[in-house]
Structures are given as structure tokens and as C-alpha cells.
Amino acid sequence: MTTVTARPTASRxxxxxxxxxxxxxxxxxxxxxxxxxxxxxxIVVFLMSLTDYQLxxxxxxxxxxxxxxxxxxxxxxxxxxxNTFIYVAIVVPGSVIFGLIIAILVQExxxxxxxxxxxxxxxxTTTLIAMSVVWHFLLNPSLGPVxxxxxxxxxxxxxxxxxxxxxxxxxxxxxxxxxxxxxxILFLAGLTAIPRDLYDAAxxxxxxxxxxxxxxxxxxxxxxTTLFVVVTTTITAFRVFDTVAVITxxxxxxxxxxxxxxxxxxxxxxxxxxPAAAMTIxxxxxxxxxxxxxxxxxxxxxxx
Amino acid sequence: xxxxxxxxxxKTFGATRVLNDVSLSVREGEFLxxxxxxxxxxxxxxxxxxxxxPQDAGTVQIGGRRVDHLRPKQRNVAMVFQSYALYxxxxxxxxxxxxxxxxxxxxxxxxxxLGRLMPRRGRLxxxxxxxxxxxxRQLQIETLLARKPAQLSGGQRQRVAxxxxxxxxxxxxxxxxxxxxxxxxxxxxxxxxxTELHRRLGVTFIYVTHDQVEAMTMSDRVALxxxxxIVQLGTPAELYHNPSDLRVARFxxxxxxxxxxxxxxxxxxxxxxxxxxxxxxxxxxxxxxxGLRAEALSLDAVVGRAKITAKLGHxxxxxxxxxxxxxxxxxxxxxxxxxxxxxxxAHRGKLDRPVAITVDxxxxxxxxxxxxxxxxxxxVAMRAMxxx
Numbered sequence: 284m285t286t287v288t289a290r291p292t293a294s295r296x297x298x299x300x301x302x303x304x305x306x307x308x309x310x311x312x313x314x315x316x317x318x319x320x321x322x323x324x325x326i327v328v329f330l331m332s333l334t335d336y337q338l339x340x341x342x343x344x345x346x347x348x349x350x351x352x353x354x355x356x357x358x359x360x361x362x363x364x365x366n367t368f369i370y371v372a373i374v375v376p377g378s379v380i381f382g383l384i385i386a387i388l389v390q391e392x393x394x395x396x397x398x399x400x401x402x403x404x405x406x407x408t409t410t411l412i413a414m415s416v417v418w419h420f421l422l423n424p425s426l427g428p429v430x431x432x433x434x435x436x437x438x439x440x441x442x443x444x445x446x447x448x449x450x451x452x453x454x455x456x457x458x459x460x461x462x463x464x465x466x467x468i469l470f471l472a473g474l475t476a477i478p479r480d481l482y483d484a485a486x487x488x489x490x491x492x493x494x495x496x497x498x499x500x501x502x503x504x505x506x507x508t509t510l511f512v513v514v515t516t517t518i519t520a521f522r523v524f525d526t527v528a529v530i531t532x533x534x535x536x537x538x539x540x541x542x543x544x545x546x547x548x549x550x551x552x553x554x555x556x557x558p559a560a561a562m563t564i565x566x567x568x569x570x571x572x573x574x575x576x577x578x579x580x581x582x583x584x585x586x587x
Numbered sequence: 588x589x590x591x592x593x594x595x596x597x598k599t600f601g602a603t604r605v606l607n608d609v610s611l612s613v614r615e616g617e618f619l620x621x622x623x624x625x626x627x628x629x630x631x632x633x634x635x636x637x638x639x640x641p642q643d644a645g646t647v648q649i650g651g652r653r654v655d656h657l658r659p660k661q662r663n664v665a666m667v668f669q670s671y672a673l674y675x676x677x678x679x680x681x682x683x684x685x686x687x688x689x690x691x692x693x694x695x696x697x698x699x700x701l702g703r704l705m706p707r708r709g710r711l712x713x714x715x716x717x718x719x720x721x722x723x724r725q726l727q728i729e730t731l732l733a734r735k736p737a738q739l740s741g742g743q744r745q746r747v748a749x750x751x752x753x754x755x756x757x758x759x760x761x762x763x764x765x766x767x768x769x770x771x772x773x774x775x776x777x778x779x780x781x782t783e784l785h786r787r788l789g790v791t792f793i794y795v796t797h798d799q800v801e802a803m804t805m806s807d808r809v810a811l812x813x814x815x816x817i818v819q820l821g822t823p824a825e826l827y828h829n830p831s832d833l834r835v836a837r838f839x840x841x842x843x844x845x846x847x848x849x850x851x852x853x854x855x856x857x858x859x860x861x862x863x864x865x866x867x868x869x870x871x872x873x874x875x876x877x878g879l880r881a882e883a884l885s886l887d888a889v890v891g892r893a894k895i896t897a898k899l900g901h902x903x904x905x906x907x908x909x910x911x912x913x914x915x916x917x918x919x920x921x922x923x924x925x926x927x928x929x930x931x932x933a934h935r936g937k938l939d940r941p942v943a944i945t946v947d948x949x950x951x952x953x954x955x956x957x958x959x960x961x962x963x964x965x966x967v968a969m970r971a972m973x974x975x
Contacts, residue, residue, distance in 0.1 A: 480672035483639050488751070489660035489689030498699075499685075503676040 325567070332560035339554065350561035360562065362537055363545040366451060367521060370541060373455035374462065374520040379512055381459065382466025387501070389467065390474045400471070404464040411461060415529035418457050419444070444531050447538040454526050454539060462519060466512050473508030477501065514577040518570055542566055590615040590791045591636065591759055596645035598631055598815075605631045606642070607815040613759075613793065614807075618785050620794045622802040622838070623812035629795045632812075633761050636793065637666050650758050660689070665752030669764040671744045673736040679747050680719055680732040686755040687715045722753045742773050749784070762794045766801065778805055799839050803827065811835050828950075833958035836878045842910055842923045845879040849953075856953055859915050861893040863948050866963040869955055878952035881910065881925035885945045886934040894943040897922050902931075916941060 332350055336343040354360050389399045406414070421427050424442035434440065443453035481500050485491065490499045524543040527533065533540040533548075546566065550559030591613040598606040605628045613619050621629040634640040636647055638659040647654050654662045665686070673682050688697065691714075696705040723729040726746045736744055745765060752760060765781075766774045782805050785792050796802055802809045803823040810820040811834070819826060819835045830836040836844045849858035851873045855865045858877050869875060888894075897913035900921075909931045913922040924944060926934075934942070953962035 478670060478672065480668045480670045481674065483634075483637075484666070484668060484672035484674075484751075486639060486659045487637060487664065487666050488686040490685070491658060491660060494694075495689070495697075499674065503674070506676070 328560045328563050331556055332558075332564050334557045334560075336556045337554050338550075338556050343557075346557065350558045354558060354561050354565065359537065359540060359545060363533075363540040363542050366538070366540055367523065367542040369451055370455055370458065370523055371517060371520040373452065374458040374523075375513060375516050377455065377459040378462035378466050378516055378520075379509070381463045382512065383470050383505070383509070385463060386467045386470035386474060387497075390471060400468070403467050406461045407464040407468075409461075411525040412529055414461070415457070415526045418526070419530045422453065444539075445535055447535050450531055450535060450539045454523070454531070457526050458520060458523060462516055466516060469508060469512050469515075470505065473505045474501070477504045510577065514573055517573050521566075521570060521573075590617070590650060591793070592646075592648040593632070593636070594646050594648075596632070596635055596642045596647070598628075598635065598640065598642050605815050606635070609645070609812075609815070609817055611810060611817065611820070613791055616789045616791055618782070618792045618794065618805060618807045620796060620802040620806040620809045621812055622796055622799055622809055624838070625797055627812040628815040629797075629812050630763055633666070633763050633793060633795050636662075636759070637664050637761055638662050663755070663757050664759045664761055665755060665757035666761040666763065667745075667748045667752050667765045669767055671736075671748040671765075671768075673744060673747055673751075675736050677735075678732065679723075679728065679734055679736070679739070679750075680716070682736065682747055683719045683722065683732075683750045683754055684715050685751060687718065688712075690755065691715065718754055719750075722750050725753070726750050741769050742777065745769065745777060753788070757790065759791045759793060760788075762792065764796055765794075767796070767798070774801075781805060800841065803839065809839075811838060830878075830952065831960055833876060833878070833954040836952055836954070840880060842881050842925070844952075845881065845884070845922050847877045847879065847915075847920055847922070848918075849875050849877045851875055855948075859895050859897075859917065859920075861895045861946060863893050863946060863951055865948055865951055865953055867953050867961045868963060869961045874956060875961060876954045876956075876958075878954065879922075879946060880950060881923045883947045883950035884922070884924040885947070886911075886924070886926060886930055886942065887945060888943065889945050893946045893948055895922070895946060896941050897944055898941045899938045904928075911938075913944065 333345055333347060334343050335346050335349075385399075385403055389396055389403070392399060421429050422443045424430050424440065424445065430441065441449065443449045477500065481504070482496060485496055485500050490496060522543060523541050524547070527539055527541050527544045528547070531539040533544055542562070543566070546559055546562040549555050549562065591611075593609055593611040596606050596609040597604070607628075609628075609632060611619075611632075621632055623629050631640060635642045636649075638654065638657060638661075642655075649662055649664070674685065677685070691711050692702070692708065696702045696708045696711070702708055719732070720729060723732055726749060728743060728746045728750060731739060731743060731747070736747065739747065745768075748765070762781075766777050769777060778801060781792075781794075785805075794801075794805065803826075806823060808821060809823055809826050810817045811826060812818065813834050819831045821829075823839075826835055826839045830839065833846070837846070847858050849856040849863070851857075851867055851869050851871045852862065853871060854862070856863045856867060856875060856877055863877065867875065884895075895915070897915050900912045900914050902912070903910040906928070908925060908927055911924040911926060911931065913924060914920070915922060922944070951962070952960065955961045
């Protein structure tokens with residue numbers, strides 16, 4: 284009796300072990316890639332942030348958290364952090380709201396929908412470096428057509444990228460211009476997923492005005508899309524670099540210094556790898572926080 | 588008194604004619620079902636009545652007034668959708684309150700936060716909550732009011748959708764396949780419940796379904812639609828016993844009516860090895876279709892009645908009765924016979940050989956090649972009287 288019952292149990296254990304081994308074997312390649320491509324570089328950067336390593340130097344030594352305390356005492360770093368937050372605070376609402384408005388307008392077109400979609404999506408497909416040159420020209424105070432037009436209309440002179448009060452707003456407009464198309468596509472996908480029946484029900488219930496349809500059906504149903512768009516836009520806006528590097532280089536008077544541009548200057552112009560690595564870690568933490576907010580707070584609250 | 592009147596409704600989507608001159612007069616408090624295969628235009632009729640789809644031609648009258656120029660909310664109709672179309676972000680109570688909120692609160696009072704500051708809002712919302720509660724009690728969903736639709740079962744969602752349509756006391760209830768997303772058992776239960784609800788409310792119901800059983804069991808009258816037209820409008824019994832068209836005969840009834848090919852001859856119609864003595868309006872020598880319901884056939888020999896020879900195929904035993912599936916030896920055409928279990932047991936011994944099936948000629952229906960009834964106007968009228 285005991286041998287009869289013991290044998291299946293033993294073989295079941297063996298089978299479970301074999302399945303577990305097979306499972307790990309299948310997961311190993313992916314795990315290795317994640318370690319090599321994601322985890323290891325982060326650890327290396329973190330280790331570098333604890334050193335005074337200079338690019339090309341032969342000697343280096345551990346400095347502990349010195350780079351971090353220097354960083355938070357550094358006025359340039361704090362200024363770029365502040366500028367980045369201002370930039371994000373303009374670009375995120377701007378590109379999300381315009382993306383939503385354009386998506387709703389485009390959605391209601393029938394024949395011309397594809398054309399409008401393509402036009403608004405074009406900025407996404409362009410190289411921002413090249414487009415920065417174009418924007419630089421367009422807004423150039425002496426040569427640019429936009430400024431000539433403003434002058435002709437009597438708005439007076441202005442130099443967007445030379446004016447400390449305007450420069451971040453100017454860069455943000457370019458950022459919005461580039462992101463609106465992408466957000467529009469995401470919102471369009473969200474809009475198509477709203478069941479037609481809900482609008483019919485809203486019509487019959489009396490919610491048939493444009494505002495009521497939006498407030499009672501469209502906006503709540505777009506909840507998950509909107510939060511996804513906000514998170515991706517925040518992360519993208521946080522990484523602003525191209526326009527600053529090409530157009531303003533942090534000028535005027537450091538008013539357009541942003542996090543990644545400062546990081547680039549410290550690391551690749553001054554070759555101070557240690558402090559640059561510390562900034563990279565700081566940048567990573569901000570992005571991570573945004574991603575975690577999405578994963579744990581938002582996802583749970585907006586799915587019905 | 589007519590509560591709802593459609594006259595000459597036509598509707599085209601692109602090149603397809605979805606509705607073709609549909610006219611319909613529905614009495615106050617009637618339960619009228621539009622039935623037909625998918626794509627026959629029945630849902631479009633409902634959407635035209637609701638005002639969700641403007642018709643290309645024709646007029647709609649509700650309660651004696653033309654509503655063609657009115658928006659859905661002004662027609663005072665309520666609609667239950669197949670998908671229920673509940674607002675997923677709102678609780679059951681909010682879903683049900685929606686029509687009343689939209690009716691009674693003005694734009695300012697409906698604003699998300701500022702609305703709370705408006706003087707009338709509190710009183711109106713209390714009134715609405717009380718009315719929602721009353722309806723919820725009638726539907727036995729008062730314990731679910733705080734839940735979101737996602738937390739409800741199919742049957743509960745169905746009730747919430749009904750509740751949302753009831754709170755506003757509409758002149759007409761429009762129901763678009765409301766039971767087709769439910770499982771079979773619940774569907775049968777909800778059929779009874781809807782019929783009872785209709786009796787209690789005494790309001791006109793227009794019910795759309797593709798399920799002939801729902802149409803037969805629930806309705807006062809049924810309109811069978813095909814290719815954008817109403818083929819026949821009548822009581823369930825009229826449609827079953829006295830169909831005016833072959834399409835109606837085929838669509839209504841389970842098991843499906845037996846259709847045999849026949850030829851008109853001197854004293855009636857020749858079908859297989861039988862001669863059915865039926866007066867027809869078609870000259871002799873023409874091909875016709877003969878419709879025989881499963882209960883118009885019998886295994887008992889009756890003197891003077893026509894007989895068709897057939898061989899038994901398989902047997903469906905439903906407990907109290909059996910469906911015997913026969914095959915005609917020459918053509919291989921199927922023939923279903925409905926018998927009581929006792930009758931089946933009595934004849935069981937001889938069923939391994941071809942047997943003579945007795946035909947109740949008075950219940951046979953004859954259609955010409957276009958599908959129109961041709962077994963004499965007198966017979967049609969007589970059958971109409973018999974079924975009334």
C-alpha cells in the first residue's frame with residue numbers, strides 16, 4: 284500500500300522539479316539580457332557616481348557620496364532642475380490638452396481624417412535636431428519670418444531665444460509641437476475604443492450637447508488613455524535636450540539650462556564623469572517615480 | 588388609440604436600402620415585437636423611432652404628435668440596448684439617475700464642483716434619489732445602488748438598464764435585443780419578468796429580437812421583417828397558423844416548418860406519393876411549396892386522410908414529446924413529426940420500415956414560387972378565424 288501511494292508522489296515531485304527547471308531555463312535568456320542591458324549599466328553608473336573619475340584620466344579614487352552633496356549645493360544643477368520642472372509643467376498640459384482637442388476634432392472628420400492624422404503626426408516623425416535649426420531660423424529676431432510678421436502687425440520686436448523670460452516658453456512650444464501628434468494618435472485610439480452605444484444612451488438620456496457628451500462619456504472613458512499619455516509625456520518632456528543643445532545652449536544667462544544639457548556639459552565637455560553619473564542617477568530617480576506613480580496609483584484608479 | 592405611428596419610413600445607408608416604406612401602427616400599452624434575421628432592418632426601425640437615426644422619408648408620431656424634428660430626449664422614449672450601454676464610471680444609482688439629472692438640473696447645477704453651490708441642486712438631487720430608489724425596489728436592485736456596472740452580473744446589469752429607462756416614465760419603451768447577452772436559463776426567466784413588467788406598467792413596448800421564441804411568448808403582436816420591409820404583422824397565433832408568406836412560415840415555429848415541393852393537380856396538390864385535397868388559386872401543373880407543421884403530421888391512421896410514406900431517421904426525445912425526423916425515400920427531403928411520447932411508444936415497433944404518415948390537410952399551407960400563400964382566400968380567412 285505504502286509503495287503504491289509513495290511512487291506517484293515521488294514522480295509528481297520529480298515532474299514539478301523538471302517543470303521548474305524548464306521554466307527557469309526558458310526565462311534565463313531574457314533575464315540575462317535584462318541584467319546585461321539594463322541592470323548592469325545602472326549599477327556601473329551608480330558606482331561611477333561614487334568616484335572622482337575623469338574621462339581619460341589614469342587615476343581615480345572613491346569619494347563616497349561627495350558627488351551627491353556637491354550636486355545639491357551646485358547652483359547650476361539646481362537651476363537646471365528648476366528649469367526642467369518649469370519646462371515639464373508647460374509641455375505636459377499643453378501637449379495633452381491640444382492632443383485631446385485635435386484628436387476629438389480629427390475623429391469627427393470622415394473623409395479627411397487620414398490626411399489630418401498624417402499632418403499632425405508629421406512632427407513626430409521628423410528629427411528634432413534638424414527641426415530645431417528650422418525653428419531657430421523661424422524665430423530669429425532679424426531674419427525669421429515669424430518675427431517679421433509680428434513686426435509688420437505691430438507687435439514690436441521680440442527675441443524668443445534671447446529673452447530670459449521667454450526662452451523656456453519658446454522651447455516648450457517646440458516641445459508641444461513635437462509631442463501633440465503622438466498624443467493625438469494615442470487619444471484617437473482611446474476614442475475609437477469608446478462604444479457607440481454609450482453615446483446613443485447619452486442622447487436618449489438627454490446628455491446630447493457637446494459639453495455633456497464630453498463630460499459624461501468621452502472624458503471619463505478616456506481616463507486610462509489620458510493617464511498613460513500624461514506619464515509618457517512627462518517622461519519625454521523630462522528628457523528635453525536636442526532643442527537646448529542646438530538652439531540656446533543654456534543661454535541666455537543659464538535660463539534654458541535643463542537637466543540633461545547640464546549633465547552633458549559636465550560629463551562630456553568638462554569630462555567630470557563622477558558628478559555626471561550622480562546627475563544621471565538623480566534623473567533616473569525622477570523618471571522612476573513617475574513610472575511608479577503610474578503603476579501603483581493610477582492604474583488601479585482608472586480601470587472600470 | 589394609437590400610441591405610435593410610423594408611416595412610409597425609408598432609410599438608406601450608402602447604396603443599401605435598409606428600410607423600405609415601413610408603416611406600423613402601435614396601440615397604447617401594446618407589446619409589439621419586431622422580429623427578423625440580422626440585417627433585416629429591425630434595429631434601424633427602433634433607432635428611427637428613438638431619433639438616433641434620421642429617416643430619409645416618412646413620419647413618426649408618438650402620442651399623436653409628429654416627432655420627426657425632435658431630438659431623442661424630447662421624444663420621451665427610453666431605450667434598453669443589447670450591450671446595456673451603462674456608464675462604466677458611474678454607480679448604479681448614478682446610471683439610473685442620469686435621465687432625471689439631465690431633465691431637471693440646468694447646466695450650472697450639473698457642473699462637477701460648482702454645481703454643489705447652486706441653491707436648487709440639493710433638493711432636486713434628493714427627489715431624484717428617492718425616485719431612483721423606488722424604481723430600484725421594483726426591480727429588486729436596491730442593494731446594488733452603490734456598485735459600479737463592472738461589479739454586476741449580466742442579469743443585474745440588465746435590470747439596471749431597465750431601471751434607467753423606467754425612472755423617466757417614458758411614453759414608449761424601446762428594447763433592442765435586451766436578452767441576447769444573457770445565458771439561456773436567465774433569458775427564459777427575464778422573458779417572464781419583462782412580460783410582467785409590461786403588464787404592470789401598462790406602457791407601450793417595442794421589442795426587437797432575432798429570436799422567434801421571444802417574439803411568440805412575449806408579444807401582443809409581432810411584425811416579421813425581411814429586407815427592410817414588414818412581411819406580416821399579426822398576433823403570434825396568426826403568424827404561426829396563418830402565415831401570409833413562406834418567409835414567415837419558415838421563421839416562426841420550432842421545429843422549423845416542413846416545406847415539401849409539390850405540383851398543382853386537378854383536385855389539389857401532389858406531394859411525394861400523396862395527393863392533398865386543397866383548393867389553390869394556381870393553375871394545374873405549377874410547382875408550389877407545401878408547408879406542414881410538425882403537429883399537422885401523425886402516425887395514427889385516420890380514414891380519408893392523405894398519407895406520405897417516409898423512413899425514420901433520428902429521434903429527438905424532449906421528455907413529454909418527441910420529434911421524429913423522417914426522410915422521404917425518393918427525394919431525401921426531411922420531414923419532422925411531433926408526437927407525444929405515448930404515441931411514439933405505440934408505433935415504435937413498425938418504425939424500422941418506411942411508414943405512412945397521416946397529413947392533416949386542413950392545416951397544410953401552400954405557397955407559390957414567390958412565397959405567397961395560394962391555398963385560397965377562403966381558407967386563409969377560415970384559419971384566421973380558427974386562430975383568433
